[in-house]
Amino acid sequence: MVHSLTGTRIRQQRTRIGLSQTALARQAGISTSYLNLIEHNKRGIAGKVLLSLARELGVPAQSLTDDTDSGLTTALQEAAAYLPKEAPETASLTEFAGRFPGWSRLLAAVFRKTQDQDTAIAELSDRLAHxxxxxxxxxxxxxxxxxxxxxxxxxxxxxxxxxxxxxxxxxxxxxxxxxxxxxxxxxxxxxxxxxxxxxxTATPEEEFEKFLSKHDYRFPSLDLPDADADEIDVLLVDAARSMSAPTRKLARRMMQTYLDDTKIMPLSAFAASALAADYNPSALAAEFQTNLHAVFRRLAGLKRDGVAAPAIGLQIVNAAGHALLRHPLTDFPLPRHGNACPLWPIYQSFTQPERPLLEWIELPNGKQFVALAVALPRETKAFDVPPDYRAAMLVIPKDQARSFAPWLSNTQTVRQVGTSCRICPRENCPARCEATVF
Amino acid sequence: MTKRILIVEDEPNIIESLSFLLDRAGYLVESEQDGAEAMARIDTFQPDLVILDVMLPNRSGFDILRDIDGLDTGPKVLMLTAKGQARDRQTAEEIGVTRFMTKPFSNSEIVLAVQEMLS
CATH class of the missing domain: 1.10.287 (Helix Hairpins)
Structure with a gap:
């Protein structure tokens, strides 16, 4: 089965302009039976055939190809994996998401809410005991x-x-x-x-993410040259009424780090240097004499009005895999409750601490990204305490990487990864830790 | 010879009432509110019985209990706690507590327990 809506779009456009299947097949130079398979999404389509069909249908080829929100698709896959006994028709999941986007978003939202509430119940039970x-x-x-x-x-x-x-x-x-x-x-x-x-909201982490999302992961007032910790208080005052104490603590800690980063890498200077360095974190870390995690954080929040920069996702985890910061991309979902793909470079980086890793990765939907990851120990002045490593990973979509960062060669091997085992179709993956529902 | 009791408890009003009761029952009573100072007071006061709270400032009652258990001729210990969970009781018993009592207790209950332990 081809997970694409291209065939559905061809059929919709053909019927819209009143063309028979036979007529379209003849005009495009393919057999009617082949077109029938294409229209039922049972055959992949690209290249000359796609261009011919688009021309005969009078639409750009791009409008026929798949642009389904992969974050939404992932959420639906997770929902299907959550209650496999209901036997949802996962084979037609992409088609469902494309034909009924509103219902799909609703289903995904209800699933996420359920998942968050499960987590909240577990946390509350744990809290009563501890x-x-x-x-x-x-x-x-x-x-x-x-x-x-x-x-x-x-x-x-x-x-x-x-x-x-x-x-x-x-x-x-x-x-x-x-x-x-x-x-x-x-x-x-x-x-x-x-x-x-x-x-x-179910958990402080979820509330914290809503806070970050509301601010689009950027705090322009903290980027001002004379910004200080008082500005953090101002930002928290607005949110304080609806924010729990644990969430305020998370937000304050994050904004303090953001403020510290701005002092080392002021916005305008950093934007100019990033552009000049083709967004190379190593060059920027050397120029601003700081560590790669700080540069990662600054790069992920760089794109904004007035600053042209690539769209970059960021995740930071501790050695147990607990997500400390998620700044997801639309096409690269970052699981909120762990269980991400162990092949992601962010987890691989723990095996080679302090060594920056660069890998091209491909999700099961064929979308490619470049991932930059490094695990660094948190600084401590105490003796005889175990090192506390944190790993950070930047994720840049292939097209963005090509436009903004030509130093990122895509000629090297592309690693096949997933989002999480339960919804990953790569059956023979050696890193699989639980069965897929597909 | 008058038996000596050291109350290691951070609540001054509990110390006040316990001291009053045990003094009237004929014991020589002293108290200590700081967990970190408890062992030094035991060393100087040489009590026959320590009434020991679990949650104390600077050092937990369990840690103090471990140190007392390590003494050659240590005092008996009546552990007082607001935590009645089986796990705390088990921890105290594993370390070697003589008796365990949960708050809130009645005056007669604690005086009787002390009399039994020192008889």
Whole structure:
């Protein structure tokens, strides 16, 4: 089966202009049976046949070729993998996405919501058992209750207590009662806030990503030459009402890093240098005397109004594969909950720490990208602690890489990768860790 | 000879009431709020019994319990905690706690426990 909507588009255009299958086949110089297979997406089509058909249909060839949002397709594949017992018709998934884009987006959104809620439920269950705030709150409250109970019992059962001692016990009951009510109120606020926020977003990570997406992963006010940490507070004030404390912490940390990067690589100077260096991270790291991760972060956020730069995706993970930062591209989905393809250079980089890796990669849909990855240890001044490596990967679409970064030769081997095993059709992949649903 | 009790607890009002009760029961009582200072106080005060909280500033009750367990002739330990989970109780028992009591407790309950442990 060919995962393409080209045939469907040819059929739609042919019927739109009132042309029979036989007539179109004759005009294009192919057999009717071959056209029939093409129109039912059972044969791939390219080159002269595509150009002939497009010419006879009176449309540009490009308008017939597949431009389905691969992020949407991936989400639908994941949804199919989530409930395989329902036996969704995965063979016609691309056609479904193309013919019913609205329903497809709805299905993908409902699936993502379900997935996020599953994660939230797991996290909340885990929190009830291990949350330090809950443990601390219960400890405080039970200690308050113990003090009140013990003191009240003494006052009730012991008659010969001195006036000063009695006064101290009364004071203790007053103080402990006050602290108990404060602790109880804090606990109620904690749960109410959590319930309210989880109704909107499932996890701090999701909320953090929404925040980044809202800002398009760029903070122009932090790029101003005189920007300082106060500007981060200003940015957080607007979001604070709808943002949980853990999310604010994530956002603050990320924006502080962004601000630090701007001080080393000011926007205008960096944009000019990046253009001159053909967006080569190594050259930029040398010029600005900083590490590759900092340059990666700056490159991924460079494209904006007034700054022509390639569209670049970025992912940063820790050694356990936990996604610390996701800046996805439309055509290169980055799984939110782990389980990405282990063949991605970002994971390979952990096997060769501090060595920058460059690889051309191809997703199962045939789209190619250049991936630049490097694993670097976080700086520590403490002795005898294990190194904490973080890996970062830049992903640049093939056409963007060709236009902006000619130093990236595409003559080397292209590695076949996927997005995650469950929805990857590469059956004999040696890195497969779970069965595909396809 | 009067038996000595050291209360290692960070809540001053619990120290106040426990000290009052145990003093009236005929024991010599001192207290320590800082977990990091507990072992030094045990060394100087030489208590027969330590009433030890689990969650303390600077050092956990479990760590202190391990040090006490390592002493040749250490005091008995009555562990007090706001955590009643089986896991905490198991941890304390594995280290060698003499008795375990969860908050909140009644005055008679704790005085009786102390009397039993020091009899």
């Amino acid at each position: 949350d330090p705030f809950l443990a601390e709150s219960l400890h405080i409250m039970l200690s308050n209750i113990t003090a009140i109970r013990s003191t009240a019992e003494i006052l009730r059962s012991v008659e010969d207590i001195g006036r000063d001692q009695t006064s101290r016990f009364h004071g203790a009951i007053h103080d402990e009662s006050k602290r108990l009510s404060e602790a109880a109120q804090a606990l109620i606020d904690y749960f109410e806030k959590d319930i309210g926020e989880n109704a909107r």
